Amino acid sequence: MFWGVRMNLKKKVSLAVVKRLPRYYRYLSDLLKMDIKRISSQELSSRMGITASQIRQDLNCFGGFGQQGYGYNVEFLFNEIGNILGLNNDYHAIIIGAGNMGQALANYTNFEKRGFKIIGIFDVNTSLVGTDIRGIPIRHLDELESFVQENYVDVAMLAVPFEQTPIVAERAAKLGVKGLWNFSPMDLKLPYDVIIENVHLSDGLMVLGYKLNEKFEFIREDSSKGNDGNS
Amino acid sequence: MFWGVRMNLKKKVSLAVVKRLPRYYRYLSDLLKMDIKRISSQELSSRMGITASQIRQDLNCFGGFGQQGYGYNVEFLFNEIGNILGLNNDYHAIIIGAGNMGQALANYTNFEKRGFKIIGIFDVNTSLVGTDIRGIPIRHLDELESFVQENYVDVAMLAVPFEQTPIVAERAAKLGVKGLWNFSPMDLKLPYDVIIENVHLSDGLMVLGYKLNEKFEFIREDSSKGNDGNS
Numbered sequence: 001m002f003w004g005v006r007m008n009l010k011k012k013v014s015l016a017v018v019k020r021l022p023r024y025y026r027y028l029s030d031l032l033k034m035d036i037k038r039i040s041s042q043e044l045s046s047r048m049g050i051t052a053s054q055i056r057q058d059l060n061c062f063g064g065f066g067q068q069g070y071g072y073n074v075e076f077l078f079n080e081i082g083n084i085l086g087l088n089n090d091y092h093a094i095i096i097g098a099g100n101m102g103q104a105l106a107n108y109t110n111f112e113k114r115g116f117k118i119i120g121i122f123d124v125n126t127s128l129v130g131t132d133i134r135g136i137p138i139r140h141l142d143e144l145e146s147f148v149q150e151n152y153v154d155v156a157m158l159a160v161p162f163e164q165t166p167i168v169a170e171r172a173a174k175l176g177v178k179g180l181w182n183f184s185p186m187d188l189k190l191p192y193d194v195i196i197e198n199v200h201l202s203d204g205l206m207v208l209g210y211k212l213n214e215k216f217e218f219i220r221e222d223s224s225k226g227n228d229g230n231s
Numbered sequence: 232m233f234w235g236v237r238m239n240l241k242k243k244v245s246l247a248v249v250k251r252l253p254r255y256y257r258y259l260s261d262l263l264k265m266d267i268k269r270i271s272s273q274e275l276s277s278r279m280g281i282t283a284s285q286i287r288q289d290l291n292c293f294g295g296f297g298q299q300g301y302g303y304n305v306e307f308l309f310n311e312i313g314n315i316l317g318l319n320n321d322y323h324a325i326i327i328g329a330g331n332m333g334q335a336l337a338n339y340t341n342f343e344k345r346g347f348k349i350i351g352i353f354d355v356n357t358s359l360v361g362t363d364i365r366g367i368p369i370r371h372l373d374e375l376e377s378f379v380q381e382n383y384v385d386v387a388m389l390a391v392p393f394e395q396t397p398i399v400a401e402r403a404a405k406l407g408v409k410g411l412w413n414f415s416p417m418d419l420k421l422p423y424d425v426i427i428e429n430v431h432l433s434d435g436l437m438v439l440g441y442k443l444n445e446k447f448e449f450i451r452e453d454s455s456k457g458n459d460g461n462s
Contacts, residue, residue, distance in 0.1 A: 015442075018441050021437070023434065026431070086444035087440070089444065104332040114437055114440065115440060179442070187257065187258075195442045199435055200257070201339065202344075204430055205342060205412060206318065206345055207246075208428040209410075210249050210317060211410070211428075
């Protein structure tokens with residue numbers, strides 16, 4: 001791997017734009033599958049539900065290959081965004097916690113397509129230790145330190161119980177793991193030089209709730225009270 | 232329940248702001264737990280890592296209770312945001328797919344705190360059918376139609392295999408389920424009057440990857456090639 005070289009090729013883009021890139025990346029990959037070679041910001045806008053001007057603003061970060069009357073070269077744009085996101089890297093990830101969420105993550109093959117290879121899974125449940133998921137062995141959490149010292153681990157995906165999360169996160173950070181992807185519903189913060197992405201599943205659910213509330217009149221019979229919302 | 236009344240109390244806020252509300256809501260709930268009664272936009276800014284002006288802009292949507300020199304009344308703001316998000320509603324949700332992700336969702340008690348009560352779980356795996364998770368019975372997917380007809384179901388959480396997702400989603404939408412929360416890595420779209428929130432787990436991972444790449448020099452020995460990134 002020539003990380004150094006790749007680093008030099010990477011462009012600098014604002015994080016606000018970066019956060020929208022995965023979505024562009026997915027849509028462009030769909031276009032490629034449909035063998036669509038080029039697309040205008042207007043077409044992309046109607047597909048993605050983002051304004052064309054927002055799209056032009058975002059994609060201007062990647063230089064002037066969106067040409068008047070031509071639009072965007074889908075494959076070029078796809079590859080450029082992949083480069084910016086560093087998807088051609090191979091990160092080594094471990095999963096800490098092999099409960100339902102941890103196992104769901106271990107079975108989520110998409111991560112490998114994004115450059116994240118899961119090289120280890122850890123749990124304290126002795127009935128799980130020694131088994132494997134997709135060929136990845138589940139080790140006892142006691143082995144975390146020795147494993148991380150012997151293997152390159154860039155990212156730890158944390159899928160442990162809420163109260164265990166800060167403890168396990170600190171152990172991983174102290175070992176020099178560079179990134180933590182936390183699935184416990186908390187904004188994990190640590191006094192270490194580690195990048196933390198907190199996943200808040202219920203945030204998306206709350207937004208869904210808002211849209212439901214906005215769109216639908218929730219007037220319905222209430223079986224518990226036996227009257228309806230109008231009364 | 233007096234849905235009609237609650238609907239009339241709800242304020243209208245732009246979706247861009249709404250998407251940030253769950254985060255405010257979480258931080259304010261932490262402040263309440265710490266018994267903090269009021270907070271300035273500056274303090275909130277440093278806690279949340281959002282600019283104070285962004286915070287003021289966002290929270291202005293809720294009228295003028297952020298006063299110069301006083302700041303925000305934490306409890307009032309917390310309740311207002313909860314109202315906007317409709318968290319005092321009780322939505323009835325079902326989970327379709329009782330694999331690892333479905334079971335993780337079923338065990339995620341936070342959803343109830345957000346007003347989403349899981350009233351049913353469905354799967355085709357006969358070894359799961361008849362068992363329950365936290366007292367919620369797992370039914371065979373064949374019972375979906377009769378269950379939804381007999382019970383109010385606002386939201387279906389879809390945790391089924393990729394290729395099954397559009398099929399199951401259409402079944403739920405045809406039954407009048409108002410919202411779909413999709414965990415398959417696809418932008419699900421349906422020709423029905425249903426609100427769809429697609430969860431793209433790997434989007435967050437890609438952003439984490441970008442931050443790692445930006446912050447750390449990934450020069451390291453490559454065990455597979457036995458040379459280092461500089462060579």
